[in-house]
Amino acid sequence: MSRIGKLPIKVPSNVQVEFDEQIIHISGPHGKLFRKISDLISVSLNDNLIIVTKANNTRIANQLYGLTRTLINNMVIGVSQRFERTLQLQGVGYRAQILNKNLVLNLGYSHPISISIPEGIEITVEKNVVLIIRGFDKELVGQLAATIRSKRPPEPYKGKGILYKGEIIKRKVGKSGK
Known part of the structure; x- marks a missing residue:
C-alpha cells in the first residue's frame, strides 16, 4: 500500500x-x-x-x-503559495531580458532565442543572468524551466550554459598538449 x-x-x-x-x-x-x-x-x-x-x-x-x-x-x-524555479546563465555574454511577453536569451549563438511566456507564469530577470520562474502550476513551471535550460545545457569543460540554482557541474579535464 x-x-x-x-x-x-x-x-x-x-x-x-x-x-x-x-x-x-x-x-x-x-x-x-x-x-x-x-x-x-x-x-x-x-x-x-x-x-x-x-x-x-x-x-x-x-x-x-x-x-x-x-x-x-x-x-x-x-x-x-506558488512554485518557483531559479536558473542561472553562466558564460561570457550570456544574458536574458523580457520584451513584449517574450523571454529573449543571448546565449552565444549568432541569433537571439525568443521564448513566449505562457499564461499563469511570471518570469523576472535579475542582473541579466538570473531567471526566476514563478507560477501556480508545478508542471508548467518545471517544463518551462527545462525548455529554457535545453537551449544551452551546461557543458563539463568550461562550465558554461544554463544551470538550475545550486546545480554543480562536474568538470572534466581537457586534452593535454604535447
Missing part, C-alpha cells in the same frame, strides 16, 4: 475545493486548477482534509493512488 497515498491533504482556509463527478477544481488566491481523476480512485473532502482512496485493489489502482494524491497536493500548494 502506498505510504504517500494514505496521507490526507490539508486545505488552507483561502483555497476552495469543488468536485464535479471525476473532475476536481481547486481555486485559490493565485489561480484556478482542475484535473480529471481516474475512475479507479475516489476523492472526498472532510473537515478541510482531502482524502484519496482506491475504488478497488488492482495493480493500476495501486499505481495511481500515490500519484493522484501528490498531484492534488501540488495543486493545493500551487494555488495557495
Whole structure:
C-alpha cells in the first residue's frame, strides 16, 4: 500500500475545493486548477482534509493512488503559495531580458532565442543572468524551466550554459598538449 497515498491533504482556509463527478477544481488566491481523476480512485473532502482512496485493489489502482494524491497536493500548494524555479546563465555574454511577453536569451549563438511566456507564469530577470520562474502550476513551471535550460545545457569543460540554482557541474579535464 502506498505510504504517500494514505496521507490526507490539508486545505488552507483561502483555497476552495469543488468536485464535479471525476473532475476536481481547486481555486485559490493565485489561480484556478482542475484535473480529471481516474475512475479507479475516489476523492472526498472532510473537515478541510482531502482524502484519496482506491475504488478497488488492482495493480493500476495501486499505481495511481500515490500519484493522484501528490498531484492534488501540488495543486493545493500551487494555488495557495506558488512554485518557483531559479536558473542561472553562466558564460561570457550570456544574458536574458523580457520584451513584449517574450523571454529573449543571448546565449552565444549568432541569433537571439525568443521564448513566449505562457499564461499563469511570471518570469523576472535579475542582473541579466538570473531567471526566476514563478507560477501556480508545478508542471508548467518545471517544463518551462527545462525548455529554457535545453537551449544551452551546461557543458563539463568550461562550465558554461544554463544551470538550475545550486546545480554543480562536474568538470572534466581537457586534452593535454604535447
